[in-house]
Amino acid sequence: MKHLTGTREVNSALLLEVSRLMSKSEASSGHKIRGVLSLLSRWANLHYGRIMLPNYGQRALEVAYSYGLPTDRIAAGKYTVPFDQGLTGFAWRTGQVALITDVLDEPIFIQRIAEPIEGSMAKIGFICIPVNIDGRVCGVLSIQRRANPRRSYSEDVDLLRIIASMIGPVLMNMRHKAQPVSYLPAQLDHDGDRFVRMSESNSIIGSSPSLLSAVKEIDQVKDSEAPIMLLGESGTGKEMFARMAHRESQRRDKPFICINCASIPEALLESELFGHEKGSFTGAYRRQKGKIEQAHEGTLFLDEIGDMPLDLQAKLLRVLQDKEIQAIGSDRPQHVNFRLITATHVNLAEAIRDGRFRLDLYYRINVIPIHLPALRKRPEDIGLLAQHFLDHYAQLYDRNVSFTQGVYEELRTYAWPGNIRQLQNVIERAVLKASGQLIGAEQIGSILQIERSMHQASQSQSPLRDDARPVLSARESDLYQARHSGFADPEQDPGREESAKRSYMRICDHDSEQIRAALIRTSGNQAQAARLLGMTARQFRYRLAKLGLNEEFQSVA
Ligand SMILES: Nc1ncnc2c1ncn2[C@@H]1O[C@H](COP(=O)(O)OP(=O)(O)OP(=O)(O)O)[C@@H](O)[C@H]1O
Numbered sequence: 326m327k328h329l330t331g332t333r334e335v336n337s338a339l340l341l342e343v344s345r346l347m348s349k350s351e352a353s354s355g356h357k358i359r360g361v362l363s364l365l366s367r368w369a370n371l372h373y374g375r376i377m378l379p380n381y382g383q384r385a386l387e388v389a390y391s392y393g394l395p396t397d398r399i400a401a402g403k404y405t406v407p408f409d410q411g412l413t414g415f416a417w418r419t420g421q422v423a424l425i426t427d428v429l430d431e432p433i434f435i436q437r438i439a440e441p442i443e444g445s446m447a448k449i450g451f452i453c454i455p456v457n458i459d460g461r462v463c464g465v466l467s468i469q470r471r472a473n474p475r476r477s478y479s480e481d482v483d484l485l486r487i488i489a490s491m492i493g494p495v496l497m498n499m500r501h502k503a504q505p506v507s508y509l510p511a512q513l514d515h516d517g518d519r520f521v522r523m524s525e526s527n528s529i530i531g532s533s534p535s536l537l538s539a540v541k542e543i544d545q546v547k548d549s550e551a552p553i554m555l556l557g558e559s560g561t562g563k564e565m566f567a568r569m570a571h572r573e574s575q576r577r578d579k580p581f582i583c584i585n586c587a588s589i590p591e592a593l594l595e596s597e598l599f600g601h602e603k604g605s606f607t608g609a610y611r612r613q614k615g616k617i618e619q620a621h622e623g624t625l626f627l628d629e630i631g632d633m634p635l636d637l638q639a640k641l642l643r644v645l646q647d648k649e650i651q652a653i654g655s656d657r658p659q660h661v662n663f664r665l666i667t668a669t670h671v672n673l674a675e676a677i678r679d680g681r682f683r684l685d686l687y688y689r690i691n692v693i694p695i696h697l698p699a700l701r702k703r704p705e706d707i708g709l710l711a712q713h714f715l716d717h718y719a720q721l722y723d724r725n726v727s728f729t730q731g732v733y734e735e736l737r738t739y740a741w742p743g744n745i746r747q748l749q750n751v752i753e754r755a756v757l758k759a760s761g762q763l764i765g766a767e768q769i770g771s772i773l774q775i776e777r778s779m780h781q782a783s784q785s786q787s788p789l790r791d792d793a794r795p796v797l798s799a800r801e802s803d804l805y806q807a808r809h810s811g812f813a814d815p816e817q818d819p820g821r822e823e824s825a826k827r828s829y830m831r832i833c834d835h836d837s838e839q840i841r842a843a844l845i846r847t848s849g850n851q852a853q854a855a856r857l858l859g860m861t862a863r864q865f866r867y868r869l870a871k872l873g874l875n876e877e878f879q880s881v882a
Contacts, residue, residue, distance in 0.1 A: 339368045353725035354495050362392035377465040404438045411435040416453035420462045423453040448472040454489045458497045530713045533703035547573040552690045555668040557697030560744030563668040571624040579623030584616045587629035602654035620663040631671035642686045700741040708733045714752035726759045731766030
C-alpha cells in the first residue's frame with residue numbers, strides 16, 4: 326500500500342481487495358465483514374468500523390461486527406444506540422447517509438460511541454451508511470475518521486456506500502443460513518405464526534407450548550403493576566424473562582435493577598438494597614443509593630428472594646406496603662415507585678413451613694406466578710437453542726462451523742440439569758474445540774460425558790451449604806463497600822469491570838470437584854476453566870481461594 330498515495334488509487338485497490346475477500350468461499354461471514362472493516366482502517370484511515378444490527382426487543386442498534394473497538398465495552402453496551410437517537414439512529418430510521426465532521430461539535434451525536442484517534446477526540450468525523458437488503462434498511466455501517474485534507478468526506482461516503490452494498494448480501498446469507506427462531510411478545514398478535522426469524526441476541530428462543538405459555542403470561546401482564554414471581558430451576562431463563570417483562574412494559578425507558586439476594590453477604594445486603602448515608606458505618610465515605618432507590622420508576626428484580634434473611638423480608642414488606650424506603654443512617658423516608666419482579670428456585674412453601682420465609686411477604690409478591698419449564702421438559706426447544714448458540718459463538722469466535730445431523734439427537738437425550746445455561750456452555754465449548762467445519766455427534770457426546778461426570782461428582786459431594794452465601798472477612802467487606810460506593814480505584818481493582826458482567830454467583834454452584842475437573846481439562850488455565858464453568862475469571866479466583874484450592878493449583882497459569 327505504501328506506493329499508493331492518491332485517494333482514488335487507494336480506494337480502487339481497497340475495493341479490489343474487498344471483492345477478493347468477499348468471494349472467498351471458505352471464509353465465514355463474520356471473517357469477511359471484520360476483514361473489510363480492518364482494511365478500511367488500515368488502508369483508508371476509516372477507523373473503528375462497526376456494523377450495527379437491530380435488537381427489536383431493546384429497540385436499539387447493537388454492534389454485530391467491529392474493528393478496533395474494545396470488546397468489553399461492546400459487551401457492556403457502550404456503543405448501543407436506541408433506534409430514535411443519534412446519527413446512527415437517524416441513518417437507521419431514514420435510510421439516508423448521516424455525516425458529521427466534528428463529533429465534539431454536534432449536539433445530536435452520542436459522545437460515548439466515539440473513540441479517540443491517536444489519543445485525541447479533536448476533529449473526529451463520524452459517518453453512518455445504511456446497509457440494505459432487498460431495498461430495506463437492515464443495519465448501519467458506521468465509521469470514524471480524522472480531518473484529512475487529502476481525503477474528502479464525499480470520497481469516503483462514495484467508498485462506504487459501495488462497501489455497504491457488498492456487506493448487505495453477506496448479512497442476508499447469514500439470515501438464511503441461521504435457524505434461530507426467536508419470539509418477541511410484540512409479535513404476539515400477528516397471524517398464526519408466533520415466531521419471527523431474527524438475529525437479535527436478547528430474544529427468548531423456543532417453540533414449546535410451556536415456554537410459549539410463559540411468554541404469553543408475561544405479555545398479558547406487562548402493563549400491570551402487579552408483582553411477578555418467576556419460578557424455575559437455575560439456568561431456565563428467569564433473569565431473561567424478567568428483563569423481557571421490563572422491556573415490554575411502560576417502564577422500559579426507566580432503569581431495570583437486578584440484585585441476587587443469595588450471593589451478597591448478609592451483612593451487606595441491607596445496604597445494597599436500601600442504601601446508606603455518609604458516615605452511617607465504617608467505610609461509608611459517601612451517601613450510596615440502594616438498589617430499591619435506583620429502581621425508582623423502573624423495575625426491581627430480586628433474584629433468589631427465597632434466600633433473603635428474615636429481618637430484611639420484614640423491611641421489604643414495609644417498603645411494598647408504604648412505598649417508602651429509609652436508607653441506613655437516614656431518618657428521612659423516601660418515596661419509591663417500582664415494579665417488583667422476584668425469582669426463586671427454592672420451594673417457598675417449604676421455606677414458609679420451616680419459618681425461613683414470611684407468609685405475608687409471600688402473598689404480597691406472589692401475585693402473578695410464572696413457571697419456567699426445565700429444559701428436559703421441553704426437548705423440542707433444544708435444537709433451536711443449540712442452533713442459536715452455535716450461530717452466536719461461531720460469530721463471536723469467527724469460526725465457520727455447523728452441526729451434523731446426529732448432534733441434535735445427542736443433545737436431546739441429555740437431561741440438562743443446568744438447563745439453558747449449561748447448553749450454552751456446551752455449545753460454546755464445542756465451537757472452541759472444533760477442528761474443522763463440522764461439529765459431530767461424537768464431539769458433543771464426549772463433552773456431555775464430561776458434563777455427566779461433573780454433575781455426578783457434584784451430586785455425591787456434600788453441597789457447600791455453609792458457603793452458599795459468601796462470608797467476607799473485615800477487609801473484604803471494606804473493599805466491597807468501597808467498590809460499591811464507587812470509591813475503589815479501577816487500577817487497583819482490575820476485577821471491577823469484570824464483576825459487573827455477572828454480579829454474583831453462589832459458591833455452591835461449582836464445588837471443588839467441578840473446579841478441579843475444569844482445571845485439569847484446561848491444563849490449569851484458569852481463564853479457560855472459568856469460561857467452562859460460566860464464571861468470570863474473578864469469580865473463579867474467588868472460588869478457588871474460598872475452596873482452599875489455591876495451593877493445589879498454585880503453579881498453573
Ligand atoms: N429461552 C431462551 N432463549 C435463549 N437464551 C436463553 C433462554 N433462556 C435462557 N437463556 C440463556 O441462558 C442463560 C441463563 O439464563 P438466566 O440467567 O436468565 O437463567 P436464570 O434462571 O436466571 O438462572 P439462575 O437462577 O442461575 O440465575 C443466559 O445466558 C440466557 O441468555
